[in-house]
Amino acid sequence: MNYRRGMPASRIVLLRAVNVGGAKLPMERLRTIASDLGATDVSTYIASGNLLCTPPGDPDSFDRALEQAISDEFGYFREVISRTPDEVAAALAASPFTGGKHAHIYFLTGVPDADAAEAFCATDFGGGERFAVIGADLHIDYPEGAGATKLTPAKIAKLLGVTGTGRNLRTTATLVERARA
CATH class of the missing domain: 3.30.70 (Alpha-Beta Plaits)
Known part of the structure; x- marks a missing residue:
């Protein structure tokens, strides 16, 4: 896994409404999913869907893939919105x-x-x-x-x-x- 190793992240990735209202998403699992999708410099901040990473290739494609992976594994859809720092x-x-x-x-x-x-x-x-x-x-x-x-x-x-x-x-x-x- 490509967890954060002191490198700056190129994206701040925000997930809507996780760990509220029954939509549980452990941050360890979020880091693993992001890493499995090819992201590097992966870290999270607090348990409310804040991911820092450098996605592979096009950030929008990564965001959509992350949405799909979460939906496939957890059975709910959550928007993924990312921006540069x-x-x-x-x-x-x-x-x-x-x-x-x-x-x-x-x-x-x-x-x-x-x-x-x-x-x-x-x-x-x-x-x-x-x-x-x-x-x-x-x-x-x-x-x-x-x-x-x-x-x-x-x-x-x-x-x-x-x-x-x-x-x-x-x-x-x-x-x-x-x-x-």
Whole structure:
């Protein structure tokens, strides 16, 4: 297996909704699957689907293969979204909500339609959330914490037309730091 040996990872790979709601995916197994698919410099960070690696060949092809391998083995589908460390760092730097401890970046599978993004950002979900869509990233400030919101991934997908997965700013910063180490 090609586990991390002090080399920087070329991708930060984020899996949506693992180890919540019955979708168990041990991080040791995720590392093994990624390695079996040809990834090198493989490591994970916390048990919420954060993988750092250098995939073989085209990153998008690797992401789709990882989705398929997880689906085949575990019986559920989870989106895999990856970015370079520089792209994640740029999203972090662009966050308009850096002062709050409940700020998140929701990494999207694509760039939402401009009208849909504008309408989404103007929607009141009842929790005082603030939003900004910048490219393929949805920035969210949850003043009462992410656990108190009525905003769900299904609502995000329906309103923006793309799915994604969120990470708080601290986790996002740590992923960039670890990917560059």
